[in-house]
Amino acid sequence: MKIVVTVKLVPDPNAEKRIDPGTKRLVRTGVETVLNPYDEYALEAALQLKERIGGDTTVTVFTMAPESLKETLRKALAMGADDAVLLSDAGLEGSDVWATSYAMSRALKEIGFDLLLVGGLSDDGSTGATPGALAEYLGLPCITNARKVDVVDGGLQVERETDNGYQIVHGKLPSLLTTALTFGEPRYASLKGIMGAKKKPIAAMTLAQLGLDQPVGTAGSKTELLNVAPPPVRGKGQVVEATDGTNGAKVIFDFLKEKKLV
Amino acid sequence: MKDVIVFVQHKNGQTPKVTFEMATEARKLADQLGGKAHAVVVGAGSSQLADQLKSYPLDVIYINDDADVDGFLLDPIVDYLEAAAKGVGPSLVLIPNTLLGKDVAGRLVARLGAGLGADVTGFTIENGKVDCISPKMGGAAITTCALKPSDYGIATVRPNAFAAAPGGAGAAITPLEKPAGKTYAVKVEKDVEEGSGEIALEEAATVVSGGRGLGGPEAFETLLKPLAHALGGAVGASRAAADAGWVPYSLQIGQTGKTVSPNLYIAVGISGAIQHKVGMRSSGTIVAINKDGQSAIAEFSDLTVVGDAFQIVPELTKLIEAAKA
Numbered sequence: 001m002k003i004v005v006t007v008k009l010v011p012d013p014n015a016e017k018r019i020d021p022g023t024k025r026l027v028r029t030g031v032e033t034v035l036n037p038y039d040e041y042a043l044e045a046a047l048q049l050k051e052r053i054g055g056d057t058t059v060t061v062f063t064m065a066p067e068s069l070k071e072t073l074r075k076a077l078a079m080g081a082d083d084a085v086l087l088s089d090a091g092l093e094g095s096d097v098w099a100t101s102y103a104m105s106r107a108l109k110e111i112g113f114d115l116l117l118v119g120g121l122s123d124d125g126s127t128g129a130t131p132g133a134l135a136e137y138l139g140l141p142c143i144t145n146a147r148k149v150d151v152v153d154g155g156l157q158v159e160r161e162t163d164n165g166y167q168i169v170h171g172k173l174p175s176l177l178t179t180a181l182t183f184g185e186p187r188y189a190s191l192k193g194i195m196g197a198k199k200k201p202i203a204a205m206t207l208a209q210l211g212l213d214q215p216v217g218t219a220g221s222k223t224e225l226l227n228v229a230p231p232p233v234r235g236k237g238q239v240v241e242a243t244d245g246t247n248g249a250k251v252i253f254d255f256l257k258e259k260k261l262v
Numbered sequence: 263m264k265d266v267i268v269f270v271q272h273k274n275g276q277t278p279k280v281t282f283e284m285a286t287e288a289r290k291l292a293d294q295l296g297g298k299a300h301a302v303v304v305g306a307g308s309s310q311l312a313d314q315l316k317s318y319p320l321d322v323i324y325i326n327d328d329a330d331v332d333g334f335l336l337d338p339i340v341d342y343l344e345a346a347a348k349g350v351g352p353s354l355v356l357i358p359n360t361l362l363g364k365d366v367a368g369r370l371v372a373r374l375g376a377g378l379g380a381d382v383t384g385f386t387i388e389n390g391k392v393d394c395i396s397p398k399m400g401g402a403a404i405t406t407c408a409l410k411p412s413d414y415g416i417a418t419v420r421p422n423a424f425a426a427a428p429g430g431a432g433a434a435i436t437p438l439e440k441p442a443g444k445t446y447a448v449k450v451e452k453d454v455e456e457g458s459g460e461i462a463l464e465e466a467a468t469v470v471s472g473g474r475g476l477g478g479p480e481a482f483e484t485l486l487k488p489l490a491h492a493l494g495g496a497v498g499a500s501r502a503a504a505d506a507g508w509v510p511y512s513l514q515i516g517q518t519g520k521t522v523s524p525n526l527y528i529a530v531g532i533s534g535a536i537q538h539k540v541g542m543r544s545s546g547t548i549v550a551i552n553k554d555g556q557s558a559i560a561e562f563s564d565l566t567v568v569g570d571a572f573q574i575v576p577e578l579t580k581l582i583e584a585a586k587a
Contacts, residue, residue, distance in 0.1 A: 013517055016536050017402035026403070037518065097378045098371050121364075123517070124399055127380035128359075129418070132368020141447030143335065144365050163360045164273060165456035169335050171448040181518050182511055222377030222415075226393060227406040234543060237564035239555050245573025252528075252549055252574070253581040255565045259547055261468075261526045262493070262582055 001057045001151075001173075003046045004113040005081065006104065006134075007039040009065045009072050010124040024228040033072050038119030040079070040186035041179040045149055046117045047080045047187065053151060058082045062111060064092060064104060070202060077197035078189035084200070085111055089207040094218030094225075097129050104130075105137030106210040116176045120145055135176040143171050145180040263392060263415050264297035265353040269343055270315065271362055273332075273455070275307025277314075279465045280358040282426035284419050285318035287385070288356055289430065292321075294387040297353070300324065302346045302438065304339060305331030312435045319430030324438035332453070334446035336362075340369040341441040347374060352413040354392055359418035360464075367418045376414040379407050383423040383523075383544075396420075400517060400540025421464045422523050456512070461496045463513065468495025468526040471515055471542070472503055475531020475552065475571065479508035485575040486530060492582040498522065498542075500532045516541035530571045534559025551575065 011017065012032045020027050035043075043061065050057045061076040061084040073084050087107045095103065108116065116138070118131045135142030147166070148159035156171040161180040189197070207216070214220055242248030256262040266288040270281050285301060292299040298321040303312050308325040315323055324346050331338045343366065347353055355370060357363040359381045371378050379394025386393045392409045394417055409415035463469060470490040472482055482497060490497045497513060504514040515522055516538040527545035532538060534550070534557055542548070548563040555568040567574065 011399070013400075014536060017399050019403045026399070097368070097380070098375065101368070101372065125380075126398065127367075127378060127418070128364030129368035129371055129378055129380060132365045133371040134368075136369050136372030141337075142365070142369070143448055145361055161361065162453070163271070163278075163362055163462075165454045167335075167450055167454070168452040169448050169450050171335075175447075222371075222375070222410055222412060223379065224408045224410055225405060226408050228398075229404045229406075231397065231401050231404050231543070234548075234562045236561050237548075237566065239560050239566045239568065241555065242567050242569030242574060245570060245577045248551070248567045248569040248574035249577030249581055251567050252551070252565065252578050253585075255549065256526070256547075256582075257585075261547060262585055 001053055001114045002060065002112065003049060003057065003115045003117060004060045004062055004108060004111060005039070005043045005046045005117045007043065007061055007063045007076055007119070008036040008122045009033050009063060009069045010036045010122060013037055013123040019228055019230045021230055033069055035072065035075050036119055036122050038121045038123065038181070041181060041183045042117040042119045043076055043079055043081065044186040045146065045177070045179045045183055049149065049151065060085060060111065062108060063087070064100065073202060074197045075189060077200040078193040079187055080193060082200065084202040085205055086202055087205040091207045091217045094221060095216050096221035096223045097127050097133055098222045099216035099220050101130050101133035102137055102214070103207070103210065103212065103216045105134055106212060107205055108138060110205070110210065114174050116140065116174065118176060118178045120178045120180060131176060131178045138176065141171050141175045143169060143175055144178040146177050147180045147182040149177060263352050263354045263390070263409070263413070264295050265350050266292040266295065266297065266299050267347060267350060267353050267355045268299070268301040268320070269355065269357045269363070269366060270301050270303040270311065271358050271360060272303065272305065272307060272311055275311040277311055278358065278360070278421065278462060279426065280419060280421040282318055283421070283424040284356045284358065285315060285320055286426050287419070287424045289319035291354060291385060291387065295354070295390060298322065300346070300350055301433070302343055304328055304342045304438065316432050316435070317428040320433040323433045323435045325435060326438045326440060328440055330446060333450055335448035335450055336365055336369065337444070337446040337448070339366055340373065341444050342438060343370060344373045345441045346438055347414060354415045354417065357416065357418050359420050363418050367416050370416055374414040374416070376416045377409040377412060379409060379415070379417040381420050382417045383420050397544060401543045420523070463496050463498055463515070463520050463522055466496035466522070466524050468493040469498045469515070469522050469524045470495055470528045470530065471498035471500065471532060472530045473500035473532030474502040476503065481572070482509055485571065489528070489575055489579045492579050492586070493526070495524065495526070500538045529559055529563070530575060532559055533557045534562065
């Protein structure tokens with residue numbers, strides 16, 4: 001079975017981010033680019049399935065990113081993916097959800113797979129809509145927010161998170177699956193994995209290979225980013241030392257009353 | 263884009279508050295676009311919910327009680343919405359920014375070849391052009407994104423960002439025909455509801471949240487729950503508390519958890535790491551109770567009371583209960 005996992009390379013979620021009011025861009029200084037944390041869960045799911053199914057099951061990682069971020073992809077290989085495909089093209093810059101999923105779907109068709117695993121959300125764009133759009137373009141059933149996945153009789157049995165609880169659903173292969181953060185912590189790359197990743201192949205792909213019918217990138221996108229602004233400043237408020245519980249409670253109560261919150 | 267269509271997420275007729283927020287906003291947007299405001303309600307319980315929705319300022323509510331909507335994953339909903347959008351004509355589709363909503367929105371992006379504004383907290387419309395305002399990167403940036411002129415546009419709407427107000431003359435309820443010749447790929451075997459009866463975190467007007475400083479799961483029951491109930495709110499937690507197994511992950515607020523923007527956020531024993539901050543920084547008023555006045559949370563709280571939460575919280579609950587009585 002061939003499993004493909006799509007990953008995104010994003011600014012480090014644990015870094016405090018700031019928008020430069022002049023350039024309206026993210027201040028990149030001191031902010032590392034990392035694997036989107038949500039995608040690490042999808043990769044974990046793929047690696048677990050590979051271990052469980054065995055045989056000739058392989059895990060390929062796919063990403064759409066500038067060539068310069070190629071080395072960041074090694075982390076996925078170090079975690080245990082067998083190989084990677086990197087779609088890089090200046091023509092992809094500024095792609096929105098529509099353009100991204102359309103271009104990705106064509107690349108993924110080229111690569112081929114039995115199961116496609118996708119992270120539930122990207123930490124930077126965070127629309128959460130790419131997996132659904134991708135499934136449509138690939139004509140695949142789409143099962144999102146999986147916390148438990150089993151391949152049973154050639155089909156899929158999935159336990160998935162919903163807004164009010166959980167569901168158990170039955171699907172088939174091929175399908176597109178996204179993982180929830182309750183799937184289980186992604187593994188750490190072992191030293192052996194890190195060493196081995198250096199030799200694993202990362203294939204390059206460009207837009208020209210995909211023969212798209214419609215333009216992507218900024219020009220082809222259905223949306224246009226007009227403005228990026230820093231959030232309203234949230235200044236430091238009062239800090240009050242409570243003399244005891246009753247005093248502390250009174251300070252808060254009076255404050256809430258003044259704000260008409262009680 | 264001329265008309266506005268609201269996708270109504272519900273289970274057996276029970277719908278989150280964001281539905282009414284969207285119905286109210288849809289009217290305003292439709293008026294500015296010179297079109298009508300519609301809603302689509304499908305699945306078991308649609309008729310009763312449509313009756314409830316009639317008191318909001320919509321023009322037409324399309325319904326179908328089709329059991330397949332609940333028996334299969336997502337596909338029927340997407341088919342109905344596509345059919346409704348194509349029936350109505352050029353329109354802006356509003357979808358709640360929930361787990362289900364994000365899935366629906368993604369599928370419709372491809373079906374309608376539409377642009378998407380995600381996690382929208384405000385709209386501006388000028389000469390028929392729709393701009394969406396959304397916080398990105400955990401609220402570190404506020405973006406304005408235009409839906410380019412096109413027949414269809416989609417927006418996922420953040421709960422608690424728009425006001426809900428009943429009004430209007432009463433919408434017409436019209437059956438929506440089941441799209442023919444569709445097959446559904448994923449069967450729902452079991453659908454389990456958890457935590458019913460509690461106010462959903464994302465919807466709560468007040469959130470009382472606990473962290474590592476509470477020292478264990480007991481304080482969530484004995485301290486936070488009574489305070490949250492007194493304030494008519496919900497209980498949340500930091501990642502540290504969820505990781506420690508004190509509360510289920512469904513209560514976790516932050517980067518890898520839920521994003522909330524209540525009117526009032528009370529953080530008890532939470533240090534205020536970036537992981538937590540991004541999930542709650544857009545709250546109206548933030549109050550922190552912490553034994554360390556130097557902790558990060560004080561930097562972005564409107565009021566930080568330095569003291570023992572175990573002493574302060576029960577007294578605060580009493581004061582609030584007394585004020586209500």
